[in-house]
Amino acid sequence: MSISPVTTEIIRSGLIQAAEDMNMTLIRSSYTPTIYEGKDCAVALLDREHRVLGQSSGLPIFLGNLEECTRYTEEHFGADVWEPGDVWVLNDSYIGGTHLNDCTVYAPIFVGAELVGFAASRAHWIDMGSKDPGGSMDSTSIYQEGLRMRPTRIVAAGVERPDMLNLIETNVRFPYVTLGDMRAQIACARMGVRRLGELFARYGAETIAAARAEIFAQTERIERERLAAIPDGEYTATGYLDNDAIDLGTPLKVTVRITVSGEHMTIDLTDCADQATGPVNCGSSQAVSAARVGYKLLISPTVSLNGGSFVPLEVKVREGSMLGAREPAACQYYYSSLGMLIDLVVKALAPAMPERVAAASYGDSMIVQFAGDNPRTGEPFVTLEATVGGWGAWQGGDGETALINNVNGSLRDLPIEVVETLYPVRVNEYRIREGSGGAGKWRGGDGVIREYIMEADQDLSLWWERSLTPAWGAFGGESGTPPRVTLNPGTTQSREMLKANSLRVRKGDVLRCESGGGGGYGDPAERETAL
Incomplete structure (x- = not known):
């Protein structure tokens, strides 16, 4: 018909x-x-x-x-x-x-x-x-x-x-x-x-x-036309997660190997770290999905998603790897490697598409979680917050400041008013972490500073990432500043940490969270004086 x-x-x-x-x-x-x-x-x-x-x-x-x-x-x-x-x-x-x-x-x-x-x-x-x-x-x-x-x-x-x-x-x-x-x-x-x-x-x-x-x-025709415009070849990029929260001294490798051949692209994820002890693993279907995000960012960001979108794309995942986990692997924080993966797809293809790519973003969701008994209601509570940060610069513009990571798209950080109304914490400060974006002809976006004061004894959990491989620059741009989290800063009890599980904190304790900046693009010496 x-x-x-x-x-x-x-x-x-x-x-x-x-x-x-x-x-x-x-x-x-x-x-x-x-x-x-x-x-x-x-x-x-x-x-x-x-x-x-x-x-x-x-x-x-x-x-x-x-x-x-x-x-x-x-x-x-x-x-x-x-x-x-x-x-x-x-x-x-x-x-x-x-x-x-x-x-x-x-x-x-x-x-x-x-x-x-x-x-x-x-x-x-x-x-x-x-x-x-x-x-x-x-x-x-x-x-x-x-x-x-x-x-x-x-x-x-x-x-x-x-x-x-x-x-x-x-x-x-x-x-x-x-x-x-x-x-x-x-x-x-x-x-x-x-x-x-x-x-x-x-x-x-x-x-x-x-x-x-x-x-x-x-949609398939558009995808194939755009793939055909990329020079044939193999493109590779590698990064490292800090750790799996169990073995704190062992970084975890994420490698992306992309082959472009005519109207077809293969993203090979088989050379990644083995399934980890801690909860950084994911099922292979999610690794495929993340690879598709990286692909779509560059190939067809304005074309609506449908059944023709990924016909010319093949994604390979190794069973038993961190990205192709098998039972009984822990998977609670599956997305740390995926944010890295998406940035690495862009990094790998940068030589072939310099006008389309951006430097790396701050990368992870940077989770802050409080749990305990709320003295206002007498009932238990748990809150989960993702933290915004800096995105990478690109050819023609500075990176975005205070934006959610590319894994999460339209996800939002929780408004201060909601947090303070529902939970026994107060947000003492929320502002831009100025200067945290990487220098470049175009600068990386800045992260944020968000400081909490505990209004009751409760448990604190954290999952922050990308300190070993912070947001890298592109084409001579510098890396963004890595994240930092401090409990009771400026006191004798000050303690820095990026990961914690059900750590007991007391009323009056202060938690200061500083998210990372994005990478810069181009030689900083070429930045226009007016900027």
Whole structure:
């Protein structure tokens, strides 16, 4: 069937908007600030073959990854497992690739008796019953990290399953808000079912299929054209994570080897560190997703994601490596290596695409987590915050200051007012860490300083990275300043650390967090005097 370009574009926009409606439903319905303020979530509409029809703004690290959950479910249970009105959940780190807190909720979409696609979302649940509230910075096994669910039906024919809700409720520390966030994801899935159904009702299955085929084909053509413009060859870059929080003296290698041949690209991740003892590992599907982020940053950043996006790209991951973890590897802080990986894709291709690349960013999510009993409410609490930092400069402009890392996309740091209202801490200072960006013809962006004062005894956990390999410069630019975290600075009890797990801090203690700056681009001596 032939289809007009106008109809194709209307359907393309309708699919993307359907995903955005799903995302907004999730954010507005959620119970925890990690989702409704931080926006730690992403959603997608998939077709019957588990290919992306439309994906909302959200966390780029989930690019082309949500479909792994629906595909695995079908492979495991058979194609006839899908029933109208059902909703499923999955959080297995070796299938979805991320940590157990990232729960994917998905539903089949039927038009009449025919399965036409899936609605899926992934969001961070604040606690999964790990050995420490919220998540452990020193876990050495997946079994310490909480409730792990392979494909599990939580709604059958439109009715919640009380047995499965009871299982979840009895395995997490904060059941009320956890089930609230789960139901927000169910509402998100139902919005996807509704929106895709409306498109089918308006245009019919034949027209939707023709538009989908044309959208996928257009995208694949664009990808191949842009790959063909890159000189053929092999491009390599290597960096090192500080450690895995267990063996503090052993850096962990991340190597990216990229081969460009005509209209095809291969990103080889097999020469990376072996599976680590600490929680820096991830499932291979997540490593593939991160490689896709690095690819898309350079090749087609303005082209919407769909089933044609990564056809010319192959990603190789070695099973048993840090990026292809096997059970029982700990995966709680899976994204440290992935932020490095994305920057290394850009670094590797810099000689071939100098006008498109940027210097490295500050890199990691730089997590600050407080947990304990809130004296205001008499109830336990846990908070999770990602910290912004400096991005790398590029040919023609300075790097962005105080921006979330490229792994997390539209994730947000929590507003001071929310933190101080909900938790027994006060934010004493929040400002730009001036001069932390690397020097260059164009300077790297600056990190931030965020200082907390404890208003009650509580436990502190930290996961900060990239001190051994701070944000490197490009084409003569200098590296950014690495991160620094200090407990009780300027006192005799002052202590610097980047990682900590459930460290007891007392009322009146001060925590000063300084995030890293981005790398500079070009020779600093060439910077314009006016700048």
